[in-house]
Amino acid sequence: MKARLSHCYVNNMLRRCFTLLAIALSLGGCAAIEPWVKPYERANLADPIMSFSRDPVSSAYTSHVYDAREGARGAGGESGGGCGCS
């Protein structure tokens, strides 16, 4: 029962968060903030070694290795699929 209540509470809370974020996203396009790093100053950031996921096929596999063997899950950039673990 406790788990069920927690489940519903989290779902409601998330729905509200998503609505607020959607509003924030739509308003964000209207904001005129002067970028403090100009486009011509981003050469270093454009280097492939600065990518969080330089090789998606490898990142997806690595996430799967850990997801199958650790209790923690989520916020790793990959989702879905079966187990294939034990």
Next chain:
Amino acid sequence: MARGVSPVVVVVVAKRPALGIALTLWPGLIYATVLPEDRADVLYHSYEGGGVTISGPSVLVRKQSSTNSSVVANYYVDMVSSASIDVVTTASKYEEQRKEKSLGFDYLHGKNKMTVSYKVSKENDYSAKSAHFDISQDMFGDLTTVSLGYSRGWDVVGKRNDASFARNTDRQNYRVGVSQILTRNMIMGASFETITDEGFLNNPYRSVRYLDSGVSRGYSYQAEVYPRTHTSNALAFRAKYFLPYRAALYAELRLYQDDWGVVGQNMEIGYTQPLGDYWILDGHVRTYSQTKADFYSDLFPDQNAQNFLARDKELSTFSNITLGMSASYEFAHGGWRFIDKASVNLAYDYIQFNFKDFRDLRNVSSVGQEPLYSYNANVVQFFVSIWY
């Protein structure tokens, strides 16, 4: 250059050809929202550890279908041969295959990118289908990218040698993320994801053990019993820093908690060093630790000791550490036929797992005094990538 390039970047690139080359290599941060690069990867993976061997191919292909859309497809196979600690103590060795296919579609509209994808995974006793939707938006001079995502999954749990056994599990993922350019040399990202499951969450083969003075070994087994719901939250931070001599430092921290009582965290630091124009070397260290689930025990005091029962080592208190390295060699820089460039890559990770309250029952000892279980794993990836 036709893919959502902001006018200011066109001017800058026209004036600075060297920067233009760099931007072409990785446009994601520089252009207003763009589609991912057209590329194909063929990977062979191998995991060996704890009596389990898993290997197979993964093929990932992405192709732009119009100026503002692209298609991505993945085919992935796990060939499993398992004699894990669970298997050798309560069952017998088995072999099976898992095949996963996914198809995705990206659509670009101004500074907004939408992605829908569908994934199907099938093995002889487990099938999973999931649909995914993600949307991202660049803002504040393209220094900030905000993303939202939702997934829905439908799993069916089966059982070998019991065709009538089929239990459903539904899953929902909610995720939000932000990536932020902080300085001309540093970028960071934060992401949060909540996952809720409802349905049959057990492994139908696994058992728990409980003290039983009526048998000679001192304990007996009964089937696991899990709650029918599971909700988890994970919060991750990532950062990358470009060093003055063209190398990168990166770090990640992830915090995790769920309503089963598991609290975990992992940290990773890494270093990437290019050598000349062709080689990229990488080394990293990752640590992970977690507390056990509320209903986990290595040895319950008696049969049906509580309403929920688990002896899954992934729900126990444990930690692991990973030492990893990779090397990438790029070739065909100047292009060859339809290929813009290509790379061949090799990655190796060594993982050591240490369990704090999961015991190795292969060693006969006093009940509850068996040695704690530990094992190490070797993970190898070899892949070839082409950009076109």
